[in-house]
Amino acid sequence: MAVTIKDVALAAGVSIKTVSNVINDYQYIRADTKQRVMEAIASLGYSPNLSARSLRSGKTGVIGLAVPELSLSYFAELADSIIKAAEERGLKVLIEQTGGDRARELEILASPRLQMTDGLLFSPLGVSNEDAHHLNVNFPLVLLGERIFGGPTDHVTMSNVESARAATAHLISKGRKRIAVVGGHEGEVIGSAGLRLRGYQEALEEAGIPFDHRLVAYTTLWHRSNGATSMREMLESGVEFDAMFGLNDTLALGAMRVLQEAGLRIPDDVAVIGFDDLDEGRYSLPTLSTIDPGRGEIAETAVRVLQERISGHDGPPRELEARFQVVERESSRLPTS
Amino acid sequence: MAVTIKDVALAAGVSIKTVSNVINDYQYIRADTKQRVMEAIASLGYSPNLSARSLRSGKTGVIGLAVPELSLSYFAELADSIIKAAEERGLKVLIEQTGGDRARELEILASPRLQMTDGLLFSPLGVSNEDAHHLNVNFPLVLLGERIFGGPTDHVTMSNVESARAATAHLISKGRKRIAVVGGHEGEVIGSAGLRLRGYQEALEEAGIPFDHRLVAYTTLWHRSNGATSMREMLESGVEFDAMFGLNDTLALGAMRVLQEAGLRIPDDVAVIGFDDLDEGRYSLPTLSTIDPGRGEIAETAVRVLQERISGHDGPPRELEARFQVVERESSRLPTS
DNA sequence: CCGGCGTCCTACAACGTTATAGACTAATTG
DNA sequence: CAATTAGTCTATAACGTTGTAGGACGCCGG
Known part of the structure; x- marks a missing residue:
């Protein structure tokens, strides 16, 4: 060497x-x-010697990606897509795990530790809209996800409200009127949970179905276990329902397991749809209907936009939404009514 | 700045x-x-300025991790563990995806592209023992996985043979004698598939059960779909079996789905065990028995050993095996016979 | 009262690259 | 034929840090 x-x-x-x-x-x-x-x-x-080169040129050819945890399938698949998108543009990706912890997320924004990178793709979970001013950093930053809107940086996101509305409408189109929701976050307005719940409510409203708060199960995390626990509680509560919308696939799969244990048939007794289009849903029993949030598009857009900022592009922050699709699989395959 | x-x-x-x-x-x-x-x-x-520092000091504080794909849960969870282990030692991780492609894997070993790192954790899938000489590189390299043994570098691995033997023995202890295997690689001797299959055979031998080649399903990849397809073919072939060993959890889950579709009860008709201890298996229906290969230990060991090499430790290549555990869950919960 | 040592600090070179400015030739222009 | 221009190359100065060598001061023991 x-x-x-x-x-x-x-x-x-x-x-x-x-x-x-x-x-x-x-x-x-x-x-x-x-x-x-x-x-x-x-x-x-x-x-x-790349260190020398980057000292001289001020560019490293590396971008940072901060996500909660790779063991959450959604983020693993997102990271996969982002690495691929970065590679096409000659960039390497350095991954940082925040654990979804607010303090740690703020630390990453503030600290110079990731100086080895030219910019950061940041997918927060702990910070909220009130922390938006922390996004005013002096390095190129692109925000992912739905925790913060209207911040000072470019933002790539999925159409949460619209697609959740479409998911709910899909269940309604199958004749279901008592649609349970798993994974709400109490009091949240902005954030995946808040937005998707809003989409759910909008769809009910459009169909003239009254909103019943007993049909909404709240969880802190979005792991399989949370979906399972919520569904168990809901069954015990005795509230009746004929469909379920899992605010993500992982929750839906956890909940689906409990439904099956309880002897309920899917989709006949309870039609189910999730959100994220994880690979797992393609092979669960039954296969899981879901929303494909356009992960590939999100990844490509995010990397492109970050690279533009790195190479000096100036201009107001942009809000970019990926296109989504309803994916019907067995868990909601019923005659349209 | x-x-x-x-x-x-x-x-x-x-x-x-x-x-x-x-x-x-x-x-x-x-x-x-x-x-x-x-x-x-x-x-x-x-x-x-970290570039200047690393130019001067010759160290970047970043290690590379090359894995096939993050969308494969096993590697996502491995990456998660490795990032955490690296963080404890003040290191950042740059992730590279090879797609499991031999040419791409060799390219990563040869190319200077990842010079931005002090060393590499390499988990190959495409290269084989004959390519071992390609591991003679002039940067610190630690090999993960079971594609190459006896190479010129430190190697951290799981106890494939032993643990597969234990998995098989576990099924045998439940009184099962016709144990199907899903995920073999035709002709492979070294590699996860080859080694685990060997463990399977050893366990049969110990128990005095004859090996029946019709019980082994071969696949190219280890995705859910491969597990499903293999199981479908095996059912169609009419060969009888009362247990199944999925050479990894993903395969096992895919196969389990097909078994259930076919109306077979798990574990009563077919007892099932997988390998990897993925989070998914904890919430499948039924929950999946599996081998916990000691991922955390693998990650910590690998990072530690790599760091030792980076800081100049010399000495012969080491082979390090993590401890495994049989995890019994519903898919094989039966009275011991 | 002097040499030596521990403490604190500084000047300068070096790491390996790219940018700047310019030297030199050969070809082209007015 | 002088003056420009295009093409090819070089010397040297950065980039921002850390390592080396050493200077200045005060204190101690002899």
């Missing part, structure tokens, strides 16, 4: 700048000089 | 080296000088 541009220059009998020029495809180089330099590079096994 | 150590030095009325000394906790600094420098740092909002 001790071979530097200097050694190459010496071997090829040129100046170091000429070697640098060859590496960076500078146009005015004679073919034979280029050839000689290339050979020297190859024979010495030279490769540029 | 334009504030450098120089500005701080100027503001505090000291030399730049003194500022550097303060930052690096050099012992011989008067308390009041330190104080003054700290104040200057705070008031200017200075933070060290």
Whole structure:
């Protein structure tokens, strides 16, 4: 690793700048000089020192991605898409896990630890709209998710309200009127839970179905266990329902398991739809209807927009929404009524 | 971001080296000088430029992790554990996806692209034991997984053979003798599939049960769909079995779904065990018995060993095996016979 | 009263790269 | 034919940090 541009220059009998020029495809180089330099590079096994390069150029070619946890399937699949999108643009991705903890999230925004990167894709869970001013940072930052709207940065998000409305409408179109919801966050207005719940309510309203608060189960986290526990409680409460909307797939799968344990048939007794289009839902029994929130589009847009900011693009913050789709699978496959 | 150590030095009325000394906790600094420098740092909002630091010191504080795909739950959970382990040691993780493609894996080993890192944790899928010489690289490298054994680098792995033997023995202890296997790789000897299949065979032998090749389903990939397809074919083939060992949880879940569709009861008609201890198996219906391969231990060991190599530790390559555990859940909960 | 040592600090070089400015040739222009 | 221009290359100065070498001061023991 001790071979530097200097050694190459010496071997090829040129100046170091000429070697640098060859590496960076500078146009005015004679073919034979280029050839000689290339050979020297190859024979010495030279490769540029990226630290030096980034010191000089101020760019690292690395972007940061801060997510709650990779063990949550949604974020794992998001990270997958983002790494792929970044790769297409010649960027590497450094991943940071926040655990969804507000303090830790703020620390990441404030701290210079991730200086090894040119910018950050930030998917918060703990911070809320009141923390929006913390997003005023002096590095390129693109916000993901639905915790903060109208902040000072570019924001890529899914159409939460609309797509949740579509999910609910889908169940209604199957003739269901008592639609349970699993995964609400008490008092939340902004955030995935709040927005999706709003979509749910809007769909009910459109259909003239009264909202029944007993049909909404609140959870703190969105793990499988929370879906299971909520559904268990709801069954015990004795409230009647003929459909369920899981605010994400993981919750829906956890809840579905409890429904089945209780001997209820899906979709006949309870039609179910989730949200996220996780791979898992494709092979559960029954397969899970869901909302495809456009993860690929989100990833590509986010990386593109971040790269624009990194290369100096100025302008007001943009709000970008990905297109969604209702995916009907077995858990809600019923004749339309 | 334009504030450098120089500005701080100027503001505090000291030399730049003194500022550097303060930052690096050099012992011989008067308390009041330190104080003054700290104040200057705070008031200017200075933070060290990591590119410059790593140019000077030769260390980046970042390690690379190359895995097939984060959308495979096992690798997502592995990455999660590794990021946490790295964080405890003050390291950041840059993730690279290989897609399990041999050419791409070799490219990552050869290419200098990940020079932004001090070392690499490499979990291959495409390369095989014959490619072991490609692991002779001039940067710290720790191998994960079971594709290559006896290579020139440190290697952290799970006890594949032993734990697969234990999984099989577990089914046998429940009185099952016709144990199907899903996920074999035709002709493979080394690699997760090959080793686990060996463990399976060893357990049969120990119990005096003859090996029946019709009970082994081969797949290329280890996705849910492969498990489903294999099981469908096995059912169609008419071969009889009373238990199934999925060479990983994902396969087991896919296969379990098909068993249930076919009206078979788990564990009564077919007892099932998987491998990996994914979160999903905790909430499937029924919950999935599995092998906990010691992911946390693998992650911690791998990061520790890599860090040792980075800081110059010399010595022969080490083979390190994590401890495993059989996790009994509903899919195999039967009276022991 | 002097040499030596511990403490605190500074000046400057170095890490490996790219940017700037300019030197030199050969070709083209007015 | 002088003056420009295009093409090719080089010397040197940055980028922001840490390492090396050493200077200045005060205190101690002899």
